[in-house]
Amino acid sequence: MNLPIRIRQASEEDTRDIARVLLLAFAEYEPLYTAPAFAATTPDSEGVAARLREGPIWLALHENTTVGTAGAICNSWQCYIRGVAVLPEWRACGVASSLMTTIEHFAVQNGASILSLTTTPFLDDAIRLYTRLGFKFNSDDRLDLYGTPLLGMTKHLKRERYVASDAI
Numbered sequence: 193m194n195l196p197i198r199i200r201q202a203s204e205e206d207t208r209d210i211a212r213v214l215l216l217a218f219a220e221y222e223p224l225y226t227a228p229a230f231a232a233t234t235p236d237s238e239g240v241a242a243r244l245r246e247g248p249i250w251l252a253l254h255e256n257t258t259v260g261t262a263g264a265i266c267n268s269w270q271c272y273i274r275g276v277a278v279l280p281e282w283r284a285c286g287v288a289s290s291l292m293t294t295i296e297h298f299a300v301q302n303g304a305s306i307l308s309l310t311t312t313p314f315l316d317d318a319i320r321l322y323t324r325l326g327f328k329f330n331s332d333d334r335l336d337l338y339g340t341p342l343l344g345m346t347k348h349l350k351r352e353r354y355v356a357s358d359a360i
Contacts, residue, residue, distance in 0.1 A: 195254055197287055199294045202249040202261070207237040209258040210249060210275075214240075217260075217277035224314045228338035233275075243275065250294050252278070252287045262291040264298065271299040273309040276318065283317065292325055296349065305349050310335055310342040319343070 202210060214234045222230050235243065243249060243263055252260035260278040264271045273295055278287045299307055309327070311318050322345050330344035 195285070197259070197285070197290055198253045199250055199290055200253065202244060202251050204241060204244065206249075206251060206258070207240040207244065209251070210240045210261045211235060211237045213258055213261050213279060214275060214277045216279055220280070221312075221314060224312070224340070226337075226339040229336075229340035232337060248298065249275065250291055252282075252291055254282070260287040260291055262288070262295060264295050266299060266302055266304055269304055270306040270308060271295065271302075271304045273307060276309075288318070288321055289325070292321070296325075296347075300349055307347040307349060308344065309346075310337075310344050312337075313341055313343055 211234070218225075218230070218234050225233065240249070247263060247265035249261060249263035251258050259282040260276075262276040263274050265274065266272075273292070276288055276291060278285075278291075296307060307327070309322065311322065313319075325347065327345040327347045330346055335342035335344055
């Protein structure tokens, strides 16, 4: 399936769609999470609205249907990526990769030099994607989300330097 996808930044009106995508994307993995970890991974629209106040969230749209989402929390040197989710029928179509590229561009434009994220060890496809995009596992990080193990990953960004041309 190679259908056109459009990425745009989410607004308050999109919180229900984002919550729906998160729930549908992670539903098959629910038995592998603790109940509190699954709830944190799949917040309702109010929880998504709270996330939106913490940092930008993007939507991947096919026509007017939300098929994926991802968000970030950024400071002056780092962007933490969270809530990367793609509807099951849209996996392996480049949706997550497009969302990750959008976040990377956003991070560079805002002066960040590091992207970071956490994922669970059972999300094999996500781990393959993150590795393919240049993320490396953090050494010896022992993280968990309410009892569900997490793996930390980072990517160092090459900040582009714009040099004024001497040519006029």
